[in-house]
Amino acid sequence: MKKILIIGGGAMGSAFSIPCIDNNHKVFITEPYSQRFIKNLSSKNKFHSALKINLPKKLKFKKYSNKLFYEKYDLIVIALSLTGINFIANELKKFKVKSPILVLTKGLKYEKLNKKIFTISQTLLKSSPKLNLSVLKGPCLAKELARKCKTSVIIANKNIKIAKLLGKMISTKYYLIEYSKDVIGVEICSAIKNIYSMIIGSGLSLNKSSSLFQKSLSEMKYITKSLKGKEDTVLSLAGVGDLYVSAAGGRNSKMGNYLGQGFTFQRAKKKFMANDTVEGEQLVREIAPFILKKFNSKKIPLMFQMIRSILKNKKFLI
Ligand SMILES: NC(=O)c1ccc[n+]([C@@H]2O[C@H](COP(=O)([O-])OP(=O)(O)OC[C@H]3O[C@@H](n4cnc5c(N)ncnc54)[C@H](O)[C@@H]3O)[C@@H](O)[C@H]2O)c1
Incomplete structure (x- = not known):
């Protein structure tokens, strides 16, 4: 049993908790931004207003606070939208997070200062170069994953061994994982x-x-x-x-x-x-x-x- 923290209780973060729980991991979810999702996740029946389902009872909601990062996790999952990436980059830097991180967020960032485009992993690594970072992308409608429809996604890390370890942790017979070394391309x-x-x-x-x-x-x-x-x-x-x-x-x-x-x-x-x-x-x-x-x-x-x-x-x- 591994200990997993999901940061972002929107549609995707919440749906992602389902294969993790089906793999018998101890799964925590936190929401730093949206009152709506905080209300959903902390309610008794855990009805998620975007997914339109009750999330598993085993999923534990944690209020977002600095204390979260004092604990050790086997995996931290980032499921915030692009607008939340600068915020989480600062938090990861402040607390010198060492746990492996898996980024679900999709998007690119443009930096005016040096007129360059950065991927999300490059953005996070710029502020914390030692992060153990992998990315997970692919065709995955959160509503379908939440209903356990067969879904295939791809984990990318230059070190394919790390990608495969994470894949083993989260894959189920309905959530299938492929691998790539091409982090930037993915x-x-x-x-x-x-x-x-x-x-x-x-x-x-x-x-x-x-x-x-x-x-x-x-x-x-x-x-x-x-x-x-x-x-x-x-x-x-x-x-x-x-x-x-x-x-x-x-x-x-x-x-x-x-x-x-x-x-x-x-x-x-x-x-x-x-x-x-x-x-x-x-x-x-x-x-x-x-x-x-x-x-x-x-x-x-x-x-x-x-x-x-x-x-x-x-x-x-x-
Ligand atoms: N990798 C995958 O398989 C996959 C699949 C679907 C979606 N996604 C991506 O996941 C991300 C989230 O998608 P979603 O469908 O859950 O969206 P959503 O709108 O349901 O949730 C957005 C999340 O980001 C947070 N957020 C928004 N603005 C913020 C801010 N300024 N600061 C901090 N947090 C903020 C929200 O509170 C919420 O937790 C998107 O980038 C989306 O493209 C990934």
Whole structure:
């Protein structure tokens, strides 16, 4: 039995507790930010308002506090959204955390100062270079994992032995794990697929979406290679696997669909998705300064068109 702490009680962090509990581990979950999730997790029946299920009774809720990091864990899982990454980077640094860490968060960070893009693991390692860090990505709808639908994901660590140890700890017959040494490639693919799923969603017909799917894969290969990831990773669960699930449904492709119908981003957001987070839009705003400066629009025309459409609030014309 291992001791696992999940930081982030949103949909994904909470769903992730289920395979961990099925493996008979002692699982704690904490929520540093959202009153809604604190209320859900500390309630008697543990009804999770995003997952629409009661979480296992064995899952223990811990109030977020500094004291959490005085304890030793066999694994700390980070399941915060991208906006929580700077916060957790500071906390891990302050408390010199030594436990192995597994990051579920998807996204990239742009640093204005040196005009560079950083993956999430690079962001965390910048402030705490000695962290024992692995990343887990892939096509995983939290609601489906919570209902134990068969799900395959990928753990990346340059040291594949560590990745496999973690995989053994969390895999079940419905939660299957693959492995990769290409940490950067896995992180880049799992982030930019949110932008490409908007692009594919704009297709409106299966024929057009299929053609956009193929073009998106080519651009993802080009971007991944340019940012020092492996081109082949685009064909893994973190790339094409995750692109499929996001393009087939979800908030990014829904926004893409409105853009395809001729709405501008701002109009579509206000009219149809006012309360929804569109991760692809957030990532466009984050990485646009870097992409526009460092890439040639002829090499990645779909990405440039989506950036223009969101930043300038112009119609998405392809
Ligand atoms: N690796 C995977 O298999 C996988 C699968 C699905 C989603 N994800 C990723 O997991 C992350 C969380 O997704 P989710 O569906 O649980 O989202 P969610 O909105 O349900 O939960 C977001 C979590 O982040 C926290 N948070 C938000 N803003 C914060 C801030 N400013 N400071 C600190 N904490 C903050 C929230 O309190 C909550 O715990 C996303 O990056 C998503 O892309 C990963």
